[in-house]
């Protein structure tokens with residue numbers, strides 16, 4: 001695998017779970033990594049820069065990109081990973097929780113992608129990967145808004161792929177299945193296990209399942225791969 005030395009990658013939601021896994025992997029591959037989360041950074045690495053940013057706040061995202069331009073340089077790889085989940089029947093879902101999912105899971109990737117694209121267009125090279133979910137395909141009860149936001153990030157990537165393709169920027173979605181994290185722990189284990197048992201590959205995702213596809217999508221050789229959703233575990 002080629003080194004990512006000299007590349008600047010931005011990972012949202014980098015302080016735990018999948019985001020941390022991805023950020024640490026990109027660091028291992030030689031990239032400089034900028035991480036966004038609302039909380040303090042948890043990664044200690046000379047090439048890691050943490051920004052406390054709420055991706056649901058467009059002005060905060062824009063301010064952070066101003067600082068990145070000055071302090072780090074132009075972002076070339078984006079992994080839109082930060083998201084929140086409240087799983088609840090629609091009739092009793094608190095409106096504030098529904099609004100938060102829209103703002104974090106959909107508006108966040110939109111703002112981060114558009115600000116990054118302004119940097120990528122200058123170097124005519126960029127890779128944007130949205131972290132999607134099996135929920136967008138399986139449409140589980142209780143996850144109406146969450147699943148809709150995850151379908152939304154795939155649509156967002158597909159439209160941005162058209163806008164940014166001529167600028168050398170690809171936009172794809174990596175739709176993950178269940179992997180242990182704080183988010184997954186919010187769901188009843190028996191409900192998750194029942195879903196997993198029905199997958200073509202009936203097991204939880206492992207770190208390498210995610211990193212394998214990520215490496216493919218951010219590769220220099222993947223410049224002709226755009227507007228795709230790659231579903232782990234055989235979902236379609």
Ligand SMILES: NC(=O)c1ccc[n+]([C@@H]2O[C@H](COP(=O)([O-])OP(=O)(O)OC[C@H]3O[C@@H](n4cnc5c(N)ncnc54)[C@H](OP(=O)(O)O)[C@@H]3O)[C@@H](O)[C@H]2O)c1
Pocket residue numbers: 012013014015016017018019036037038039040053054055056080081082083084104131132133134135176177178179180181182183184
């Ligand atoms: N785990 C699974 O089984 C699973 C399955 C399918 C899809 N996914 C997707 O995978 C991604 C990562 O999920 P995860 O399980 O790793 O979640 P997680 O453990 O809850 O971690 C979420 C990360 O996002 C950050 N974050 C949340 N809201 C934010 C905001 N407004 N602004 C900036 N950062 C924010 C959190 O840090 P702060 O709290 O400090 O902000 C944290 O670092 C999500 O897109 C999720 O939808 C996960």
